[in-house]
Amino acid sequence: MSSTICFRAGRLVLSDRIVDDRRLIVENGRIAAIEADRGRLPRSIQVIDVKNSLLTPGLVDIHVHGGGGGDFMDGTADAVRTVCRTHLRHGTTTIFPTTTTGSPEQLRAMFVACREVMDHPGSDEARIAGIHLYGPYFAPDKVGCHALDGCRPPDPAEYRAYFDTGLVRIATCAAELPGATQFYRLAKRAGCLVTCGHSNSTYQEMAAGFRAGLRHVDHFWCVMSSVDSLRARCGTPMQAGMEQFVLLEPEMSTEVIADGCHLSPELLNFAYRMKGPARLCLVTDASRAVDMPPGQYRFGPESDGSWFVSDGDVGRVPDGSALASSVAGMDRMVRHMHRATDAPLPDLFRMASLTPAERAGVDQDVGSIAIGKRADLVVWSSRLQVRQVYQSGHLVPSSSKRQPRSTSSGVSPV
Numbered sequence: 001m002s003s004t005i006c007f008r009a010g011r012l013v014l015s016d017r018i019v020d021d022r023r024l025i026v027e028n029g030r031i032a033a034i035e036a037d038r039g040r041l042p043r044s045i046q047v048i049d050v051k052n053s054l055l056t057p058g059l060v061d062i063h064v065h066g067g068g069g070g071d072f073m074d075g076t077a078d079a080v081r082t083v084c085r086t087h088l089r090h091g092t093t094t095i096f097p098t099t100t101t102g103s104p105e106q107l108r109a110m111f112v113a114c115r116e117v118m119d120h121p122g123s124d125e126a127r128i129a130g131i132h133l134y135g136p137y138f139a140p141d142k143v144g145c146h147a148l149d150g151c152r153p154p155d156p157a158e159y160r161a162y163f164d165t166g167l168v169r170i171a172t173c174a175a176e177l178p179g180a181t182q183f184y185r186l187a188k189r190a191g192c193l194v195t196c197g198h199s200n201s202t203y204q205e206m207a208a209g210f211r212a213g214l215r216h217v218d219h220f221w222c223v224m225s226s227v228d229s230l231r232a233r234c235g236t237p238m239q240a241g242m243e244q245f246v247l248l249e250p251e252m253s254t255e256v257i258a259d260g261c262h263l264s265p266e267l268l269n270f271a272y273r274m275k276g277p278a279r280l281c282l283v284t285d286a287s288r289a290v291d292m293p294p295g296q297y298r299f300g301p302e303s304d305g306s307w308f309v310s311d312g313d314v315g316r317v318p319d320g321s322a323l324a325s326s327v328a329g330m331d332r333m334v335r336h337m338h339r340a341t342d343a344p345l346p347d348l349f350r351m352a353s354l355t356p357a358e359r360a361g362v363d364q365d366v367g368s369i370a371i372g373k374r375a376d377l378v379v380w381s382s383r384l385q386v387r388q389v390y391q392s393g394h395l396v397p398s399s400s401k402r403q404p405r406s407t408s409s410g411v412s413p414v
């Protein structure tokens with residue numbers, strides 16, 4: 001059965017400009033026309049009036065671990081659905097479940113659970129567009145809040161099986177690990193965005209990675225190499241590292257956790273000004289503590305992930321000495337980036353939708369308000385609060401309003 005919907009929009013945020021007084025015609029879940037809001041519409045068309053709001057594309061999160069009490073690494077379809085429901089309420093319509101460190105069995109269980117949800121998506125869940133194979137190939141001295149036990153160098157026999165599933169769209173490995181360039185080459189052949197994270201690599205190691213297909217660095221300035229950390233590793237003369245490589249190489253993109261707790265406003269604006277909106281993504285890097293009360297939680301698998309503490313604002317390792325992921329959705333990243341930088345609204349939303357979609361190779365389908373793309377839309381108040389979320393033109397059911405999960409192992413409220 002075909003269906004046509006008309007969104008009457010006051011302000012419409014396109015990827016390069018804002019247009020006023022337009023209407024979007026949506027046919028069978030896809031954008032069919034963007035036109036001046038003049039003239040009569042046939043009676044058969046359902047009209048949705050969002051004239052007093054900002055209408056933007058649905059957001060795309062390429063680095064996210066959990067929310068609502070669930071972590072993708074819990075390895076059950078239930079947990080995956082919980083995370084996807086939680087992030088949809090915050091404006092994320094396309095999501096890339098992100099692995100942590102863990103055993104091969106735990107990663108396999110996560111893949112199976114994600115595939116089941118991809119095959120049978122619920123109408124109140126962010127849609128999974130692919131998996132971000134993030135852990136376990138981290139440098140042991142840059143493992144951050146992940147469990148050290150589950151960290152290892154890339155083993156082709158292990159990672160080939162992940163790529164063979166066809167689910168991996170984004171693939172991370174620390175550039176200095178033995179076998180990293182081989183990993184990058186295979187990831188590139190598999191059509192992935194190839195990325196380096198949790199790494200203490202030098203500029204030379206990044207350059208070798210780049211030749212093998214490396215194009216992105218995870219959460220800029222967090223658990224990555226610096227001139228200081230490389231002096232400790234390599235002595236003198238002091239070395240350039242990941243930061244310099246990303247800033248100097250125009251093809252490299254990166255991402256920031258713009259929750260206001262990880263990076264200062266100056267660093268966020270610096271990243272925006274240096275890389276520009278087509279090479280910088282906003283990500284949540286969120287843990288299971290999104291929309292959950294302050295307390296102690298597991299990062300990664302609920303059975304043996306490392307513990308961290310959420311104060312409701314951000315996660316920290318139990319002794320408080322370091323941050324341990326965000327506890328917020330993409331809407332907060334957008335609001336904070338708006339306050340922290342001089343990015344105009346089209347750039348701001350590009351970094352949260354089209355740029356991550358382009359980098360992950362799903363921009364034919366999602367990431368901007370453009371003819372032919374899915375009508376994944378977010379309606380915002382003037383203070384950038386999410387009012388409504390639409391997936392393929394359908395309003396996300398109100399049943400998906402905030403319902404924090406208060407049970408489950410891996411969660412122990414204080």
Ligand SMILES: [Zn+2]
Nearest residue numbers: 144197198219
């Ligand atoms: Zn990380």
Ligand SMILES: [Zn+2]
Nearest residue numbers: 063065098285
């Ligand atoms: Zn992460």
